[in-house]
Amino acid sequence: MIKKLPESVIRIISSGQIASSPTAVLKELIENSLDANAKK
Known part of the structure; x- marks a missing residue:
């Protein structure tokens, strides 16, 4: 049986905001x- 994920999980996955580890963050x-040429 296939179950649909909750909307909150779908939004996180689709936005690519899942952190696999603190190092990845x-x-x-x-x-x-x-990329933003940040100076501070």
Whole structure:
């Protein structure tokens, strides 16, 4: 039997905001900062 996921889970998956580990979160923050040419 296939069950539909809750809407909250669907939104998280579709936005790509699932963190697999704290290291992955840090990596994403650093990459976003570099992409945005952040100075601080």
